[in-house]
Amino acid sequence: MSRPKKWTDVSIELIKDPDNFELWQQLITSAEYNDKNGISKSTPQSQLQTLRTSYDRFLAKYPFMYKYWIRYAEWEFKLTDLDAAIKIYDDAFQHLECCIELWVNYLQFRINTITNNVDQVLNLFEKARRLIGCHFYSYEFYTLYLSFLESYATDTNQFKRKYYTLLRIILEVPLYHYEYFYKKYFELISRIGNDAKLQSDLPYIVPAKELQRQTKNLSQELKKTFTDAYITIQHKVYELYHFEKRFKRHHNDIRLISRQQLDAWLQYFDFLQLQKYPQSYIEMNYWRYLYIAANYPESWQKFADYFVFYKKFNSARHILIRGWKYLGNHQILIKLIDLEIFLKQYLRAKELIVEYVKYNVSIPVAIHEKLISIERIFNENDDDHMLNIFKSIIQDTQNDWFFNVLNYYSIDKDKKMVFLAEMKEFKGQKYYDTAMKLVSEKGKEDQEKSPNFNQLYKQLLYSSS
Template identity: 30%
Template sequence: MSSANGFVFVCCVLDGNVTARYDQPARRRMTLDEEWCEVSLSVANDPDNFASWEKLIEYSCKGLNKASSRDKIETFRTSYEQFLKKWSFCERYWINYAQLEWQLGNTDRCLLIYRRSLSLIPHSNLIWISYLKLLPLCELEYQNLLAVYREAELRIGLHYHSYEFWRLYLELEENHRGKSIYWFNLLKKIVEIPIYNYSYFFQLLFDEIENLNQDNILLMVTRDDLVKKLKLQHSLEELDLKRINYRDLKSKLKKIYTDAYITTQFKSFELYEYEKGVKLEFYSPQMAKSYQELDNWSRYLQFIVINGDDLQIRQLFHRALVPLCEYPDIWLQFAQYYISSQKIQDAKHVLYKSLLHLRGSNKSVVQLKLVKLELSHRNYLKARDILLYALGESPNNVELLLQLIHVEKYITTDPQQFNEFLVQLVTTQNDTDVALELFKQLPHQRTDAQLRAQLSTTLHDDARYWILTLDDMLITHDVSSVLELYNECVSNNSLHHRDKLVQWHAQHLTRFVPSDYRADCALALGIN
């Protein structure tokens, strides 16, 4: 807010809507300069302009420190909160917000912001790494840290660029309990994951194999494996760690993990064929993605659905949705995966979540998919609610209107009542093109006398309506009736879209109208 001629300029953001107003001076108010007025007014005038919001955020953080005034800090928080409410997939802004709270000495607020961001973007590699790096500074107990790392593993453990996460995980265990059994098991798990930096962990494993001796062998290999898999002793009872041939043991382990290296390398190279086509990992509002990038993601996901396990599939879909959340195809592809797996509720959850990020026709595509899902489970009222909400945003969407008619058939059992609904729906359309398209798409209802009577009044001067009527009459009426109506159309000097009637004349009347009558009609229509 700012003072201007005794009044206070206020930039308000409520439920994503930005308004500007001038209020009477308040007893307590922030003192901000003209630059703040400029950036806040810019957001108020164009709340969908991402660049304006970025300037607002940048300005609200300028000079922020522990000595900043309460008003300054509240301005910073309000700016970030409203920005992230509007663009919740902006990972770096969540991180910046949390780190600024940390710098202000607000540890609890900082951690809360990280947890909030991960509740909205639970598979963000970027946020998880930043969060995990901060946790050791918060003096948490080992078991609490371990619980967080295990959660992170479920979210980003199979990410192609999860190298840093796994390195931090090993570091956590080594710092607290040394190179324990858990540490070795973790390392053996990592080398089987096809990530970009897989060779780093294999080298680490081979170094540990080289250093094996009777003091540490059981950290890496169980007694059971020493006997049954590696064949180093005849039985567990006879097993003596001092008598093991460690040169033979190391040779066998290197052979096992060399084979594993080849397998992981092959799988990593398979993924790299798609990874190299990923040009943008983060969310950037209003930045159009190329067809090549969208196609690459689609093919990548198809490959993983066929070749990956459930966790790998879900992690990749969530990763793809960060940069592509404004495109319906990935959402629909994800939902279809769940549908194919008979997880209908999960599919619905994905589709409903997509509605927070999609707009216009992109949103309508998903809403239609949701309607079909609800219809498949006979949730007719729920399907109608979805359509009515969708039509509130896109009232001229013909696909939505046709689907509403389809759903209403299930709900309305009385034919007369359904017919009245249909007549009202078609005849009350403000857009003539929409009314005509609905009329065109409803061949069985076009014979309804009430519907025709209404439309012949509202669309009397539109040739497209009469062409549809003439088409129907060609099937159900004699030629003389068709010619009579056609003659009325020709004589209507107020008729719009006469060119359509010209085309219809050329396609149909030449088949059965006498040549002299055709000539008169052509003259009336202005056809040479």
């Protein structure tokens, strides 16, 4: 294995090639290698800061790579303290709130460092359950949660009863390893009637309606009831697995994703909506999709479309803003602007596009077209202002396409004709000539349609004589 480059050398290379992922990885490696010295608590502060700077810069550019957040948190725990590590995890959850791998790692970390804050850790488990409890691959999370409740149960904290309640909740979740939890529950109910300790906990183990049955037959009746539930969940899992098995990637990566993979996700969402799965379940899966396909503008747009469909406009705005900041793709910006216009937030829409034009040298045609449309909203009856906008854009871009765009706007034809005459240096170019032809033909049509009152008057005079 070759020796890592010096950190300064990698930094210089990154200035020249800021989108080179391998260089970003080398930056982390070089900081950790630290010219053969490695990193420890005794490392000088300047070198520790280099390590932190490397991770901060890397994760600012690649915020969905959960493994690097975990590595960063581990370093902070080794070098500083528990609170510093927790802060890194908190920062990670700002980007990866529904990342099950990150949650499992974090919860295990909190268990490993537990003191007298058992209830605090319990609250974290519950927060995670609300966010990723319906994840198709939540087996590891639930086994960790059950293990935590079992390990820290006392006579006073009711954790044992929480354990039974959680186990019953899990049985209703269509997850990949559903058999494991049904097996645990069947083992539990088989002890009813034989284990006196379970009698006081029956309300937490058994559904209320089942408690009305005779205790002697309760175990058998429960087995029958939950066998039916098992069959129902099995059917749901098989339905979901039909889609889940097609997903070959479950984390963010710079490598391209096949069109088949992306389409499979969209088909999955169609299925979930058709089957009327809860919105929280669909949204959680959209986050899964986004973490994997964040490098594709359409992933942000599709998620925003979902929110718009259900009139969750603030959520749609939030997604588009995040996507715009992450990718800087003008298509996402245009969708955000369209959303603001739809919500009649015209000033906000204008600010977004003016800000883009102000700080970017190369402006896509679509952005200029959107700028023109917004200007028309604010200057509905000011044709002169609109023609000045067109003139400025055409002169700046030297693109005669905007003469074609001009045809879409209802502007006084005489003013259009004067404008086209002023822009005669574009004569001979396709869209200029087309615009001139359309305006000229419109003028002739208007002349033909308008009545000649002098001629009509003469005709009337002659007819009367």
